[in-house]
Amino acid sequence: MRGATFSPMFRRFLISYLIVLLLPNVAGYMSYRASVKVAGTSSVENSRALLNQSKEILETRLNEVEAFTKQLAINKDLNLIMTEKNQHDANNVFGLLGMSKDIANYTRANDFLQNFYIYLDNYNVVLTADSLYYRPEHFYELNHYKDMTFEQWKTTILDKFHENEIIPLRPYIKSSAQNSDITFQSSVITFIQSLPINSLNKPRATVVVTIDEQKIGRLLSGMFGQNGGWGFITDNKGNTLISQGIDDASIKKLSHIPSGQAGDLDTLENGMLLITVQSATTGWLYTAGIPEEMVMQQANQIKYVTWMFTAGALIIGLLIILMLAYRNTAPIARLLSVFKDQAESGSDRYKNEYDFLSGNISNLIDNNKLLESELNKQLPLLRDAFIKRLLVGEFYSLDEIEAVSSQAGISVGSAQGHVCVIKLNGYGEIDNEEIIHELSLARLLLKKLLQEEDEELLVTDLGSDKIALLYPRKAEPQDEADNLVESRMTQLAEEIFNQYRLTVSIGIGNPYQTLRDISRSFDEAQQASEYAVYGGERRVVWYLDTARETSMYYYPIDTQQRLLNTLKVGEYDEAKRILDQILLKNFEERELSYDMRQQLIVELKGTILKLMDQKSFQDEAFNESVRNEIAQIQPLDAVEQLRSRLDTLMRNICSAIAKQKSDDVDETIRAIMIHIQNQYTDPDLTLYRIAESVQRPERFISHLFKEQTGENLSDYLERIRMNKASDLLIQNELTIDEISAQVGYNSAHSFRRAFKRVKGVAPSAYRQTSE
Known part of the structure; x- marks a missing residue:
């Protein structure tokens, strides 16, 4: 440890870290110089954000008032009262009282709606949330603008058409409903909407909402007056709507209030920074004033915090660089010790530690490349081993196939295709070295022809005189793919004979549909190639050509299990497809003897009986009928009769399973509904x-x-x-x-x-x- 701490390498690390640590401190001083301006800009932006917030809050509440008038416009009861007048009841007391009770609910949702009234022209009545005024004069006596007479109020408010109209702040007098001598004076903003909406004729009704100045003040009290400042709101005509921390006289003394437009958002006047935001919907101007000293106070605070953090960071940084210098030097020192222990005697020719490490690491890289080269030479053996394992079916999962193919650098390509086995003819017993060399050369020539056609073809040797290859499916449908494979193999046999005077026999297995099915196609291709040798003239032979003459029936264990599982779940279409494939393999592609035919039918009957034993059907009569039908199937039945009987059995079984599933589903749904109704x-x-x-x-x-x-x-x-x-x-x-x-x-x-x-x-x- 001591050697690592005081070595030249440790000192170089330490100096480098110190330089890196000092650079941010120099940059920190320069950033502090800009912090004053940033602080001012930040204060302005924060205040503008508060102004925007107050604007959005107020506009949201006003939009709620507007939404209230639209709800009234679509109120069926109100529309009926506006358009019809009962001749037998001139005052329609019941209808108007019901309407009054209905609109009373709106006052609870929004305190802006606590003071509103509706004037109905056809009844000449003023309707409020708690009362009816059959004479508007009575309502005016209790609620009126201080500077407006009854005639002016009726003309400008009740008889005139309004659409989302807002009257600026005006003095307003409201008397107590119990004692008219008790009055309350305030200033209100008035929202007016005529009904029906978008009607330019004489309105049938007018909705008037008066919003008290104090309610707006309470709503915006947290937005203005920040940092010892003030704020106010004016309409598009310059009338003051609300103010906090400043009176009208002081507002009028301001020489220049920013307009809120681009380029005129803030200004400095009498030690106050004026910031404005204009509403795009109402045109109102929101203005806030921030004391100039507050901006400098934030800058001084930033200065203090900056110096504190800089000093702390410098001390902590010194401790960290000492730790990092040692931590990064110690592994290199240990690495140097290892290399020196293993180095040759000529290692002292290096000038410093870095040259020493560089030289030894270069040797490691060279040795690694040499090892990689040797592995690449073994790669063909890995590829050949992978292909052979694929052909004989030694892989048990697709994941294993993908992992090994990736390791061997092989792309399997299409998951469908044919396995072909090519056998060199004319060679008897291999009894001398010359024949062995000749066969090796012939196999090499065959592989060259195949690789020239497609570099991705998977080819491997099978003994001394055979080659196996995986030919991927390159056409649709299957008939075209089969013709393409046969045409190419025939052409290959002719090319081999024309160029090298070699005769070959080629066997082609049935197509494989998945990579795990390749071994089955390989076994078929081998049988076909052996048949081609003894068959005489044909050079290319399909497995189907040899399978027709076999005496064994086709009903492998996996097919039997697949048919059984398909019937268990009631999939009739899939079960019929499997049955058709079994009958095709045995009665069209093969010529079975009577014994083999009898054994096949016994196996098919046994599969269905096994299903009946494993699957419990509640209907005993159905179980007995199925077993009777199975017993009636005889080996001498014609193929179509056998197909019909088995098809009927499978259809009946699948129908019974489907019905049983349906009954279970109905019972489950019924149980769910009963449980919900009870709980x-x-x-x-x-x-x-x-x-x-x-x-x-x-x-x-x-x-x-x-x-x-x-x-x-x-x-x-x-x-x-x-x-x-x-x-x-x-x-x-x-x-x-x-x-x-x-x-x-x-x-x-x-x-x-x-x-x-x-x-x-x-x-x-x-x-x-x-x-």
């Missing part, structure tokens, strides 16, 4: 609880219920709860909070939202309409 009052009724009650997985019952009923399980539960809630609301014996608890909701707010989503109206409105 809908439980707030903790979840999909997990329902799945637990019917003893099925959650995902299974969710998908099954949607598939069978066309409705999500959660929607069905919600509908059951809302139907029960509707009955309870009509009975009018419980409060809405009590009803929400009785139908399985922990929160009345969640219940109200769900009820309105399902029924289209709020619970209170639903109760009123049902009275």
Whole structure:
């Protein structure tokens, strides 16, 4: 450790780290110089962000007021009152009182709507949330603008058409409903909308919302006055709407208020930085003033924090570079020690440690390249071993095939194709070295021809006089692919004979559909090649040509198991396809003897009997009928008769399995519905609880219920709860909070939202309409 700490390499590391540490400190001083300007810009941007926030809040509340008038415009009861007048009841007391009760709900949602009224022209009545005024004069006596007479109010407010009109701040007097001598004076902003909307004729009704200045002030109190400053809002005509921390007289003394347009967003006046934001919708101008000393205060704070952090970082950095210098030097020192122990006597020729390491690492790289070269020489052996294992079926999974092929640098290519075996003819017993060399040369020439056609072909030797190759499928459909393979193999045999005077016999196996099926195609190709040698004239022979003359029937274990599994799940189409393939292999591609035919039919009957033993059917009569039909199948039955009987058996079995599945599904759906109807009052009724009650997985019952009923399980539960809630609301014996608890909701707010989503109206409105 001591040697590593004080070595020249340690000192070089230490000096480098010190230089790296000093550079950020120099840059830190330069960044501090710019921090004052950044602090000012940051204060301005923060204040502008606050202004934007206050603007968005106020505009959002005003949009809610506008949305309220639009809701009134589509209110059926209000539209009926506006357009019709009952001749038998000139005052329509019942209808107007009902309308008054209906609009009272709006005052609870938004405090901006606590003071509004609706003037109905056809009845000449003023309608509020808590009263009716059949003479507008009575309403004016209690609620009027201080600087506006009754005639002016009626002309400019009630009789004139308005569309989303806002009257700036005006003094307003409101008297107590119990005692008209008690009055309240304030200033209000007025929002006016005529009904119907977008009608330029004489309006049938006018909605007037008065918003108290104090409500707006409370809403914006947190936005203005930041950092000891002030703020105010003016409309597009320059009228002051609201102010915080500054009065109108002081506002008028300001020589230049920025317009809020690009290039005129802020200015400095009397030690205050004026910042403005203009609303794109209302045209109102939001102005805020920030004391100039606040900007410098932030800059001084940044200065203090910067120096503190710089000093701390410098001390910590010195400790870290000492640790890093040692930590990075120690491994190199140990590496040098290892190299020196293993180095040759001539290693002292290096000037320093780096040259010493560089020389030894270069030797390592050279040795590694030499080793890589030797491995590349062995690569053909790895490739040949992989192809041979693939042909004989030694791989048990596709993942294993991919891993070994990647290691050998082989691209398997298409997962479908043919295995071909090429046998050199004319060579008897290999009894001397000359024949062995001649065969090796012939195999080399054959491989060259194949590689010239396609470099990706997988080719390997089989003994001294055979070559096997995997020919990938290059055409669709299968007939065209088979013709292409046969044409190319025939052409290859002619080329070999014409160029090298060698005769070959080529056997082609049936096509393989997956990589794990290659071994089966290889066995067939070998049989076909042997048949071609003894068959005489043909150079290319398909396995099918040899299979027709075999005396063994075709019904391998994997096919039998696949047929059995297919029938178990009730897949009739797939079972029929497998049966057709079995009959094709045995009665069209083969000529079976009577004994082989009898054994095949016994095997087929045994498969279905095995299914009947493994699959329990509740209908005993069905079990007995299937066994009787199986017993009637005889070896002497014609192929079509055999196909028909087996097809009928499989169809009946699959139908019975499908029916049994359908009954299970109906029973599960029924159990789910019964459980929900019994437990809908439980707030903790979840999909997990329902799945637990019917003893099925959650995902299974969710998908099954949607598939069978066309409705999500959660929607069905919600509908059951809302139907029960509707009955309870009509009975009018419980409060809405009590009803929400009785139908399985922990929160009345969640219940109200769900009820309105399902029924289209709020619970209170639903109760009123049902009275």
